[in-house]
Amino acid sequence: MSGFTEIKSRPAPVSTTGTIGWIRQNLVSTPLNTLSTVIGLYLIYTFLPPVLDWAIFSANFLGTDEHACNGGGACWVFVKQRASLFIYGFYPSEEYWRLDLVFALLAITFVPQFFDAFPYKKWFGIFSITGLPVISFFIISGGVLGLEHVETEQWGGLSLTLIIAFVGIVAALPFGVLLALGRRSNMPIIRTMCVIFIEVWRGVPLISVLFMASVMLPLFLPEGVTFNKLLRAMIGIVMFQSAYMAEVIRGGLQAIPKGQYEAASALGLSYWRSMTFIILPQALKLVIPGIVNTFIALFKDTTLVLIIGLFDVLGAVQSAIVDPNWPGVATEGYFFAGFCFWIFCFTMSRYSMRLERKLHTGHKR
Amino acid sequence: MPATNAQPSPNKSGLAVEIKAMHKWYGQFHVLKDINLEVKQGERIVICGPSGSGKSTMIRCINRLEEHQEGQIFVEGIELTDDLKKIDEIRREVGMCFQHFNLFPHLTVLENCTLAPIWVRKMPKAQAEEVAMKYLERVKIKDQALKYPGQLSGGQQQRVAIARSLCMSPKIMLFDEPTSALDPEMIKEVLDVMVELANEGMTMLCVTHEMGFAKMVADRVIFMDAGQIVEENEPNEFFNNPQNDRTKLFLSQILDH
Numbered sequence: 361m362s363g364f365t366e367i368k369s370r371p372a373p374v375s376t377t378g379t380i381g382w383i384r385q386n387l388v389s390t391p392l393n394t395l396s397t398v399i400g401l402y403l404i405y406t407f408l409p410p411v412l413d414w415a416i417f418s419a420n421f422l423g424t425d426e427h428a429c430n431g432g433g434a435c436w437v438f439v440k441q442r443a444s445l446f447i448y449g450f451y452p453s454e455e456y457w458r459l460d461l462v463f464a465l466l467a468i469t470f471v472p473q474f475f476d477a478f479p480y481k482k483w484f485g486i487f488s489i490t491g492l493p494v495i496s497f498f499i500i501s502g503g504v505l506g507l508e509h510v511e512t513e514q515w516g517g518l519s520l521t522l523i524i525a526f527v528g529i530v531a532a533l534p535f536g537v538l539l540a541l542g543r544r545s546n547m548p549i550i551r552t553m554c555v556i557f558i559e560v561w562r563g564v565p566l567i568s569v570l571f572m573a574s575v576m577l578p579l580f581l582p583e584g585v586t587f588n589k590l591l592r593a594m595i596g597i598v599m600f601q602s603a604y605m606a607e608v609i610r611g612g613l614q615a616i617p618k619g620q621y622e623a624a625s626a627l628g629l630s631y632w633r634s635m636t637f638i639i640l641p642q643a644l645k646l647v648i649p650g651i652v653n654t655f656i657a658l659f660k661d662t663t664l665v666l667i668i669g670l671f672d673v674l675g676a677v678q679s680a681i682v683d684p685n686w687p688g689v690a691t692e693g694y695f696f697a698g699f700c701f702w703i704f705c706f707t708m709s710r711y712s713m714r715l716e717r718k719l720h721t722g723h724k725r
Numbered sequence: 726m727p728a729t730n731a732q733p734s735p736n737k738s739g740l741a742v743e744i745k746a747m748h749k750w751y752g753q754f755h756v757l758k759d760i761n762l763e764v765k766q767g768e769r770i771v772i773c774g775p776s777g778s779g780k781s782t783m784i785r786c787i788n789r790l791e792e793h794q795e796g797q798i799f800v801e802g803i804e805l806t807d808d809l810k811k812i813d814e815i816r817r818e819v820g821m822c823f824q825h826f827n828l829f830p831h832l833t834v835l836e837n838c839t840l841a842p843i844w845v846r847k848m849p850k851a852q853a854e855e856v857a858m859k860y861l862e863r864v865k866i867k868d869q870a871l872k873y874p875g876q877l878s879g880g881q882q883q884r885v886a887i888a889r890s891l892c893m894s895p896k897i898m899l900f901d902e903p904t905s906a907l908d909p910e911m912i913k914e915v916l917d918v919m920v921e922l923a924n925e926g927m928t929m930l931c932v933t934h935e936m937g938f939a940k941m942v943a944d945r946v947i948f949m950d951a952g953q954i955v956e957e958n959e960p961n962e963f964f965n966n967p968q969n970d971r972t973k974l975f976l977s978q979i980l981d982h
Contacts, residue, residue: 622790623827623886627841627893628816637840641831721831721873 415695425685438689439696442680446696449516449671455508459519462496466522473711476718489530496523512590516671518700524594524672525659525704531598532658533651536605537644541635543610554606561603566664569596574668593665601658608650612643645719652712656705673697740799741766741897741928742787747796749782756782758952760796766896769929771939771960774949775975780932783949784899787930788819801896817845820890824902826882828874834861834885835870838892846893853892860888864918880911884918891922898922900931934979940964948972 375381388394418433421440429435439446448456469488472478500523503509515523542554561569573596574589581587616639624634644651666675677693680686742764749757757779764770772780785791786798789805789812798805800815829837838857842848848856861867864884866877874882883903890898900919904912916938923929923942933939939946939960946963948956948971956969964980967973 617825617827619823619825619827620829623821623823623829625790626788626816626819626821627889628813628845629841630813633844637844638829642829645831719831721875 429689434692434695435686435689436692438680438686438692442676445517445680446673446676446700447518449520449676450514451510451516451519452508452514455502455510458499458502458507458510462499462519465492465496466526474714493527493530512588515590517676518673520590520665520670521659521662521672521674521700522704524590524597524662524665524670527594528597528601528658528662529655532601532605532654535598535602536609537640539602539606540609540613543606544613558603558606561600562607564600566597566600566661567667569600570664570668572596589668590670593668593670597658597662597665601654601661604654604657605651608647608654609643611650612645612647613639615646616643645716648712648716648719652708655708659705659708660701673700739766740764741768741801742930743797743799744783744786745797745799747786747793747798749779749786749791749793749795756952757786757793760954762947762954764897764928764930766928767926768944769923769927769942770931770945770947771943772930772932772947772949773934773936773939773975773979774955778949779952780949781901784901784930784932787897787899788816788821790821817893818896819899820893820895820897821899822883822886822890822901822903824906826874826879826886826906828882828886828889830874833871833873834866834877837874837885838889841889842892857888857892860891861885863891863921864888865914878911879907880914883907883911883915887915887918887922897928897930900929900933902932902934904933904935936964936980948975950975 375384386393387397414432415434419436420429420433421436422428423437424441425437428437444453444456448459451459466488469484469492472481472484473488475481478484498504499507500515500519501510501512539554539558542550543558545551545554570593573592577592620638620642621634624638629638663672663674665672666678671679674697677697681690681693740763742762744760744762747757747760748755760783762783772784774780782791786793786805787800793805801818803811803815805811805815828834829840832840835854835857838861839850839853842853842856843850846853858867858870861870864887866881866884866888869877869881869885874885877885887903903919904915907915912935916935919929919931919938920942929942931938931943943960945957946960947954948963948967948969950971956963956967956972958968963972964976967976
């Protein structure tokens with residue numbers, strides 16, 4: 361019987377590693393793959409240069425009025441001139457600093473979430489979803505500490521979009537969690553109530569929810585009782601999105617093996633403790649893509665408040681492009697509005713991918 | 726041979742577990758039939774039987790992971806009823822290890838071990854960690870304390886699961902086929918820990934097919950089939966002189982291969 365000799369490990373063949381290996385594996389591995397690479401390159405070649413030319417190379421950046429815009433490129437002068445309308449809406453211009461302050465606070469609390477080494481990162485995060493909304497409300501609304509009161513009718517533009525989206529996101533997640541837990545509850549009354557809530561709100565279009573909130577609701581309220589249109593719209597959005605959120609989270613809860621519930625019970629953990637420490641952390645982690653998907657949808661759905669007369673960033677753009685002084689700037693306006701939404705949605709998307717990577721703790725069992 | 730006589734004797738008699746005329750159904754399926762069992766404190770019981778015989782279900786009734794519909798179960802003198810307080814009280818005294826370990830994958834080994842002592846026993850964190858490290862050392866896995874369960878082998882995970890239960894200082898340990906999901910190489914490391922635990926006088930109920938383990942540590946072996954306790958005896962008698970034909974058949978199948 362021949363002896364066993366151990367074979368030493370060798371480096372992998374060059375053709376499977378490095379740039380060449382990457383190209384072979386990803387771009388030209390099969391005939392179909394090669395074909396799709398060629399088509400992809402052709403499409404980029406056809407569409408990218410004209411877009412870049414319009415948006416950057418032939419575009420007009422300098423100047424103060426419509427005469428500054430000539431040539432075939434985009435007229436960014438328009439966006440520059442109307443930037444304050446797009447961002448602050450009809451908020452009084454001498455009070456712009458208050459919104460700037462809130463934007464700054466928002467940035468200060470959120471940017472650290474992208475850096476692991478940042479000290480007190482967790483507390484910044486907690487503050488951003490608890491204290492920050494309250495403080496921001498008082499800063500923006502005023503009426504305290506000598507700040508002039510600004511009616512919500514004057515709120516608008518990108519800042520209004522962010523306010524609605526932020527409130528929606530911060531409130532929809534906890535409501536969604538409670539609804540999802542309720543829907544899986546053993547108690548029939550709670551379960552039925554949650555099912556009805558979810559199915560009703562999920563089954564109506566957001567537009568009709570907003571119409572209900574702005575037009576119908578006041579009819580049902582007693583004489584003389586009014587409450588703010590913005591608040592009503594926000595409540596409508598939160599209800600609507602928490603129903604969606606609940607179903608996303610329920611998906612995560614269902615994916616947690618029964619053994620996890622049993623192990624938690626066997627250790628004597630109560631229902632709420634096993635949910636808080638064992639089940640929800642795992643379930644939420646599993647459905648981060650779904651949660652962020654809902655957040656992004658929510659963020660974009662805020663544009664619908666336009667139809668009940670709230671003046672978000674898209675509303676501001678639409679009102680500006682019909683200005684006869686600025687003919688033919690619709691594309692630029694919509695491009696800007698789209699870009700605003702894209703920036704925030706893309707940030708959320710990147711953050712969620714980061715979170716997924718960070719929370720990954722080896723294979724599941 | 727039917728089970729020992731059920732007498733109305735709560736914990737004063739020193740019984741860790743007492744099951745009296747217990748029946749359980751899954752829907753219409755009568756899964757446990759007239760179970761009578763007394764386990765003294767410090768006694769080591771091994772429960773075996775073919776799959777589907779109800780052995781796991783029976784031990785899962787002891788910490789109320791399964792609900793029984795008839796009869797009575799007393800654990801350390803406390804009767805298991807719908808009373809949530811009593812269920813919590815019992816679960817605090819009863820540790821359990823599962824076939825698939827059921828460690829919490831999002832927590833480190835150490836956090837797995839300290840979670841319940843901190844939140845159920847209200848132990849300060851530092852003390853809980855100290856206790857956890859003590860038990861992790863006993864199951865010879867102290868150096869893995871900061872890893873996540875997914876980074877450990879099956880045998881290591883099961884040892885962590887045992888340590889996690891021990892951190893709650895249970896009076897009774899339930900083992901539900903703790904080695905069935907393990908590679909042969911890893912079975913021994915888990916059994917070694919269990920033998921050590923048995924030698925220290927822990928009350929243990931083990932559902933297992935490890936007959937070597939049964940011979941070595943069990944005070945009594947129970948054989949179940951079709952939801953009933955068919956036969957129970959001390960290990961020597963049980964293996965060398967089985968009474969019931971069903972037991973003989975089962976033993977011939979698992980021992981002669």
